[in-house]
Amino acid sequence: MRPTSEFIREVIRACGGASKIAEARGVLPSAVNNWPLRRQIPADCCPSLEKLSLGRFRCEQMRPDVEWSVLRASGAEGFSRVDSGL
Template identity: 40%
Template sequence: MKLADYLDTTRTSQSAFAERLGVSQGLVHQWLTGKRPISAEKCPEIEKLTGGAVTCEELNDKVDWPYIRASGFRSAA
């Protein structure tokens, strides 16, 4: 699921999501509009925060997530 779809489905505002994630609402807006990519460091946090509904693979396709996961990364989803 895309992050924008998750926010719409759960009726979560950009501001509320940003606060839970510890980033600015402006940054979340930039992610959603494609003006700024989601960093690899934030992807696991977002996956955890969304209960696995939005995965790292969907957030940032520039990272070899299967390798990262095989190396011991664990989502709390």
């Protein structure tokens, strides 16, 4: 199930707002503000949002369609081996 627009807005607020996320990701704030309209956060943004939200929102919540356990275990970009519990 896709996250609701309100859930995505909560994630954005918890991360310090669209401007802070945009600066951290190297995109325009308008791109971040479009996420609730599309009801989807780009998967490659989820690891940094998890960190910006201090773990309040996990990648698994933001994009349940992605196999995050595999990426965490592999130490993929954005995830350290500590993130995976290994």
